[in-house]
Amino acid sequence: MSDISRRGYLKALTAGAGLAAAAATGCSGPEKPKEQVAAIPAPQPPPDHERRIQWWREAKFGMFIHWGLYSQLGRQEWVMSLEDIPVQEYEKLAKTFKPKPEPARAWAKLAKQAGMKYMVMTTKHHEGFCNFDSKLTDYCATKQGPGRDLVKEYVEAARAEGLRVGFYYSLMDWHHPDGMKAKDDPEARRRFVDYIHGQIRELLTNYGKIDILWYDVAVPLDAAGWESEKMNQMVLQLQPDIIVNNRNWLPGDFSTPEQNIQATKGDWESCMTLNDSWGYTAADGNWKTPSRVVRNLVQCCQDGGNYLLNIGPMPDGSIPEPSVKILTAVGKWLQKNSEAIHGTQKSRVNFSNVAGFTRKGNTLYSHVYFWPGNKVTIGGIQTPPKSAKMLATGKEVKFTHSGTQLTFTDLPAKAPDDPVTVIVAEFDAEPVQRSLAVRVVDIINEIERRHPPAPPA
Numbered sequence: 001m002s003d004i005s006r007r008g009y010l011k012a013l014t015a016g017a018g019l020a021a022a023a024a025t026g027c028s029g030p031e032k033p034k035e036q037v038a039a040i041p042a043p044q045p046p047p048d049h050e051r052r053i054q055w056w057r058e059a060k061f062g063m064f065i066h067w068g069l070y071s072q073l074g075r076q077e078w079v080m081s082l083e084d085i086p087v088q089e090y091e092k093l094a095k096t097f098k099p100k101p102e103p104a105r106a107w108a109k110l111a112k113q114a115g116m117k118y119m120v121m122t123t124k125h126h127e128g129f130c131n132f133d134s135k136l137t138d139y140c141a142t143k144q145g146p147g148r149d150l151v152k153e154y155v156e157a158a159r160a161e162g163l164r165v166g167f168y169y170s171l172m173d174w175h176h177p178d179g180m181k182a183k184d185d186p187e188a189r190r191r192f193v194d195y196i197h198g199q200i201r202e203l204l205t206n207y208g209k210i211d212i213l214w215y216d217v218a219v220p221l222d223a224a225g226w227e228s229e230k231m232n233q234m235v236l237q238l239q240p241d242i243i244v245n246n247r248n249w250l251p252g253d254f255s256t257p258e259q260n261i262q263a264t265k266g267d268w269e270s271c272m273t274l275n276d277s278w279g280y281t282a283a284d285g286n287w288k289t290p291s292r293v294v295r296n297l298v299q300c301c302q303d304g305g306n307y308l309l310n311i312g313p314m315p316d317g318s319i320p321e322p323s324v325k326i327l328t329a330v331g332k333w334l335q336k337n338s339e340a341i342h343g344t345q346k347s348r349v350n351f352s353n354v355a356g357f358t359r360k361g362n363t364l365y366s367h368v369y370f371w372p373g374n375k376v377t378i379g380g381i382q383t384p385p386k387s388a389k390m391l392a393t394g395k396e397v398k399f400t401h402s403g404t405q406l407t408f409t410d411l412p413a414k415a416p417d418d419p420v421t422v423i424v425a426e427f428d429a430e431p432v433q434r435s436l437a438v439r440v441v442d443i444i445n446e447i448e449r450r451h452p453p454a455p456p457a
């Protein structure tokens with residue numbers, strides 16, 4: 001490649017990196033004309049957002065629980081729809097659903113042990129079966145196989161462990177006779193929307209203080225059809241401290257990237273499965289390793305978001321053994337490293353070949369997941385830290401800072417912690433890293449300085 005074409009290539013790469021970085025942070029590209037910007041009002045969270053969301057921003061890590069009639073079939077929570085099971089046949093599962101006593105106690109214990117600070121349980125999934133006691137339908141836990149209120153048990157279990165309580169509630173409903181007709185039939189819509197609003201009212205009235213309402217799949221209506229504004233107003237009136245997500249077509253208090261970690265503007269929470277399924281799926285053995293889970297959690301924190309990680313209990317409510325093992329290992333790591341996760345803020349140091357980063361004020365936590373040996377080097381760091389130590393042991397770490405290169409030195413040859421070792425460094429001000437794109441421009445300039453283009457012939 002000639003110098004000239006290499007420059008063109010690097011410049012194109014830089015432009016691409018800039019765009020990718022802009023997309024990842026949710027920043028727009030070239031500035032839009034003023035009047036266009038003014039015409040599109042930025043979506044606003046519900047009132048009093050800053051106060052209500054505070055605890056959640058610090059919590060960082062939560063447990064998602066997908067549990068319902070589908071758990072008995074063991075082929076994911078979409079089984080009714082994907083296998084075209086007629087309603088009358090599927091309904092039989094309501095009679096055979098016989099969970100053991102208080103399975104939620106073990107979920108909450110595991111969540112706490114794993115370092116999670118909140119839980120979100122499916123109160124009703126798309127199948128339409130209510131794990132709670134509803135006056136608006138007989139298709140609910142108290143009047144069917146379980147013969148008791150599974151949501152009540154869950155709420156009590158979460159509170160007993162000091163965890164915040166979240167309700168997942170699917171707006172889409174394959175069981176309600178109007179659920180799919182509501183789009184084209186105004187009377188069906190009226191009945192169905194009254195049912196949905198009524199159930200949300202029940203959920204937020206009968207169980208004391210609820211911390212999160214997690215809507216899902218707002219099909220087949222739009223925001224006007226669901227009366228989503230009114231829905232959120234009712235929710236906040238019943239639970240003035242609650243936060244709601246963005247899945248009823250309104251922005252809500254936080255957005256919900258699914259199965260990926262994608263920072264967006266505002267508050268966000270990445271929800272993810274532990275294998276490839278939300279609902280219990282006997283044959284799905286594609287489990288994430290504890291290392292993967294910790295790295296995902298670090299990435300969410302680094303980019304300013306939360307991580308909501310799912311378990312899919314078995315029909316009796318037991319947690320599949322692999323989930324217990326993975327979350328126990330994650331919890332063991334978090335016991336020593338909680339300081340580097342809980343209460344952390346978005347980090348402007350975020351590029352490395354061996355580590356991820358989190359931050360609290362002027363303190364930078366380098367989460368080294370590929371231990372390089374006696375030295376760990378991070379490029380692009382503008383100022384030297386004041387001090388550094390190992391988080392797990394408090395042992396001092398030596399370092400050098402040369403140009404923009406920060407190197408932690410005299411480290412043990414083998415990683416002291418598993419799966420990730422955290423080095424804490426104190427700075428005088430918020431540590432920043434010059435972005436990769438900017439550094440590529442520096443490289444291009446350096447190449448041009450050393451090899452000036454030949455003058456035109």
Ligand code: GLC
Pocket residue numbers: 066077078216217258271278
């Ligand atoms: C999707 C799926 C649903 C799952 C949810 C979790 O919307 O339809 O089954 O509960 O994601 O985010």
